[in-house]
Amino acid sequence: MVDIATRVWNHKWKIDPIVRSLIDTDFYKLLMCQSVFRNKRDTQVTFSLINRSSHVPLAKLIDEGELREQLDHIRSLSLRRNESTWLRGNTFYGKRQMFRPDFMEWFEQLRLPPYHLERVGDQYELTFEGAWPEVMLWEIPALAVLMELRGRAVLNDMGRFELQVLYARAMTKLWEKIEKLRGDPALRIADFGTRRRHSFLWQDWCVQAMYEGLGDSFVGTSNCLIAKNRDLEAIGTNAHELPMVYAALAKDDAALAKAPYDVLADWHEEHEGNLRMILPDTYGTEGFLKNAPDWLAGWTGIRIDSGDPATGAETAIRWWKERGEDPTKKLVIFSDGLDVDKILELQRQFAGRVRVSFGWGTLLTNDFRGLTPDDRLAPFSLVCKAVDANGRATVKLSDNPNKAMGPQDQIDRYKRVFDVGAQERLDVVV
Template sequence: MMIPTIDIATRVYNHKWKIDPIVRSLIDTDFYKLLMCQSVLRNRPDVTVTFSLINRTKSIRLADLIDEGELREQLDHVRDLSLSRGESTWLRGNTFYGKRQMFRPDFMEFLEGLRLPPYHLERRDGQYELTFEGRWPEVMLWEIPALAVIMELRSRAVLKDLGRFELQVLYARAMTRIWEKIEALRPLGPDLKIADFGTRRRHSFLWQDWCVQALIEGLGERFTGTSNCLIAMRRDIEAIGTNAHELPMVYAALADSDEALRQAPYKVLADWHEEHEGNLRIILPDTYGTPGFLSGAPDWLAGWTGIRVDSGDPVAMTEYAIDWWTSRGEDPTQKRVIFSDGLDVAQIAALFRRFHGRVKVSFGWGTLLTNDFRGLVPGDGLAPFSLVCKAVAANGRPTVKLSDNPTKATGPANLIAHYKRVFGVGDQQQSTVIV
């Protein structure tokens, strides 16, 4: 079904229309959240988890920008959402990654009956403290809509005083920027594989949808799909995603010994392998440091399809992975490497040219696809910033993420130090987190 292009500027000018709630559907979320939720429902359904909003860019005082009443209205709207019959039919009957019935009947029954649990919201020192606590399979689905709501309310706050023509010009300039990026990617050739990973920190739903349409037309088969389930369904394209740091963070927090802690990231992937019967075999190795993860990995993981590089020096981490595959008797040219850390055109081009032919190269293009309005309003008030919503506790125990970039580390300082000892993480190169 062909859906007409929306006049975004007019919709933004009239953004109080009820036709434009920020989150339109329970499947206005990333595909990996549903895949992980199914695994959690099967393997750890009774774990209690706390998620918390974390604004890494402290200079942006969200509570000074975003009206608390409007924020609560949007969050309450999300809690009223439920799966529609058409959405359920799509999830039950569609083919994902070549597999029919990716989602089990028991998971679909859970999802069809789900309403997201309550939230807790407070203002503190110019920021919002937004937390969600409850059964892991339920609260984990708050992450993406919570981020989308905050990001779009920030966009609306910045744009609220602009006139209709100012908005038309703003979006015309932003559209031109995206199209110029697409034109810059075309010379990389037909082997380029790029997907939209921009749901979590998008400018708005309508803008993400426009960016996806631009990629469909501008890149053709080089565009492999979107992480956003609702856009994938509406635009009849592939839904893209596997798993994220949340799984090893929670499994690790539940470990009762240092040895169990060391094995937690591999236990996650053993459960994942069993859940998906050999499909979706992409390793995310950086939660507690890529070098240590790969050096200690069981042999069966070397046979998986590939890895996702999401922090640290992407060149160094990919070279490390190539050496690891070679040492395990695997052919790196048959392995896929998905880059997904703060990408924009120049880095995509440089990584593609370096590794094309040595591995199968793919890109998950996120914030700088769906939220690049840098320099387009006075004061640069629409510049992207680093906002995350992380699992911070499991069964009352704090979670920890180390990452290959220590700037991204989360958790209590004493536990970060303990995890570094357990996982043998030495000196790391610190780099600025843009998004």
């Protein structure tokens, strides 16, 4: 039976929105936003889209009008009542009222600030300028919009059954991964795939399939909207943008060297338990841990987001032992470029030695590799980063020089201040 009203309604749509809600974003964005709102509210920042995969000519693939439509739609969003209620009333990481009333009042009034879009050659320059707590919320929706519009351009040429088979193949591919992961009940995996997902509906499917297939091994999703709708845990802590902006704001080299720890001192005041996760790689994991204050060794764990993950975990284990901590009580979260074989390998290697968890991103929610001719749906490496804070360029080094960002003279300065030695170059796939 055709539901006529639904059909007419669908036909009336002016736009098929990619981002449907202000909380269709990563949970850690909201945690960080609250921290920034409290500690650095007036910092002026610029976020900028960076397509690390320059062979993907985004401006040729994506119509500028459609892109503006989607971005304008995002600017029209504001927090819905049930979303606000969920953020105010839900238990996150075992804690009620994680989001404070003053932050929630501000968030309830928020609309995202303007964007600047310009075509330059075959790429788009897309930037967002303004107060840090507002601008930072553009990152995830901007990435999701570009990734999905590129996908839609490819899907547009396909037949009805061809499309159904495409999704059949993608479902089969994910389910085979889930079947591989099923063997080990000790596994703990969360969805971290919002930003470079194939689409919202697909991410929603992936999350539900993971939940049915893995049961308790699937611990939740970073996507707040999906967590709310599907009654799952919202997962996430903090990210590089905090140390990057704090560092850019530093007055001199001494303040710069201290900046990454200042971030975590602020975080320490606000959060406890599983939210006390160190992200040590912004300016090199080795140096960060060596110079860390002792109270940081008391934190719950470390997230490993660049460099060779096993090396990173070994470094963390060594560091905890040096500081008199028991690594088996500590949590290591792997979140960089994971796919199922790497997950199983790391689980085998570290289960029992530390508590292990995985934040599985793009290859969970966008593994359309090999499903179309010329691989035109394969995910690619798109990021949206703070590039400037109060007029000063930001810098990221990470444990992989291929992920480094910032002006060369500043990169050199940061390498000197943070005593970063030789680093191994690793390919960035997604």
